[in-house]
Amino acid sequence: MVVTSKKLVHAVFWLALTLVTIGGIYLVLQAEFLFLIQILVYAGAVPVLFLFGIMLTRRKIMEEVTPGEVLETPAEAPREGLP
């Protein structure tokens, strides 16, 4: 689902879920410490960084275009993210 979904934000969410289930595999293999560290790092930080990267780039790169959007020059494009 990570590579086949049309909306990029959904792809990041599925990536988070995939990483959590890999942690689940660690749990089944009785490596609980690895499972906890995987949740801490991968479910807590890596998808957040991905989403930062997605949201701080230009809107034309992302698949979602709201109807009625007038495409401006990159200098005037609305910048989303931390002011």
Add this chain to the structure above:
Amino acid sequence: MSGALVSPDLFTLCKVLLTGIMKIQSDAILAGAPVGSPVEPLRGIAYFLMEDWFLTFNAWMIAITIMVTWAAAIQLLTMMWIERKFYSRLQDRYGIMISIWSLPFWPFSWWAKRRNKPTHRGLGYLQNVADGVKLLQKENITPANADSAMFHTAPVLIASSTVMIFAALPFSEGFVIANMPMSLLFILAAFSIAPLGILIAGWASNNKYSLIGGMRAAAQLMAYEIPLLLAVVALLMYAGSLNVLEIVRKQETLLAMVGPIPIPAWNVFSIPQFIGFTVFLVAIMAEMERIPFDIPEAEAELVEGWLTEYSGMRFGLVFGFKWLRALAGSALVVILYLGGWSGPVFVTLTPSVGPTVIPIPIIPHEVWFLLKVYLLFLLFVWVSWSVPRVRIDQILNIGWKRLIPLALLAILLAAYFAALGPALGGIR
């Protein structure tokens, strides 16, 4: 210091009670359906009720329900009441006042009329219940053009990760659902799933201000997880175990006697842990998104920040789970640094005539724990409502540039003291 009685495990207690109840029912069915009567197949039910897996499963369900639904929810109500009453007294007004005298049905209305009590001048404890009911009545609006799947999944993420914390958070030595060998790491991992949910909530609302609030929240929460974990590492060098019960057990010994008052060996009283304590305190205030670290939901700037577009019970869910995270955070500080649930449970009387000392239980472990959590939370509320809000770049400045060096200093000192421990004569 305490504990002549051994408090049973929560699960064991539930299982024992459940076995007793099921045995009574089973015996009643067996007596009422003797062999050879037309209702004989009912005996199968009696045998089923006493099966071990059935009893274990139900005992776990009851234990989890007690912890999550009763203990956590009632603490939630109490903490909301503490906050609202305390900050309104700080602002020189009475605060919330709906209590049982406002309930419009018998017997409360009868008692209120009989004692001539006005309805809206009570203690205020039920106000939060009333607010919850009000939120249930409101319409659940999904904004147009919002990413509907993400919009509905985000509160689920936040809520489920917060509830997971309470599976491993002990209220006392027996009052814990799951005593796993690395429960501290589990609690911290469950804490760190929430920024993902907050970011998704901010994004999926299709609202510039929510998005800004969500990104600020994610940046802030992720920035402050690092000093949190580093302070815990400094603590681990002393405690030596990631199990929360072990950490509290190490704090139950006596450190020194100041006059007649015994001082317990709480972790906050040692020098490197004190630095770790301040780092952890500031970091947990930022993780709870309290003022002064309130920018993600700053009312004057971003309406409600990342939860602007949530209405009705969805808002209630997210709002309530912010409070539950506050409860979990304060409980974590109390367990790690302030001695958890240790406190004198028994007051011993030595009768002049008679053989032994008589222990009289005054305050059980759970009540000590809750008292400490409430006092710490009061401190948080006091600080929150007295200082102005910090700007987002200042928040990240504090997180990355000031707290991390302090936490590293704490680790250095803790390692130093741990290596030289016996040579320094017991200074930890």
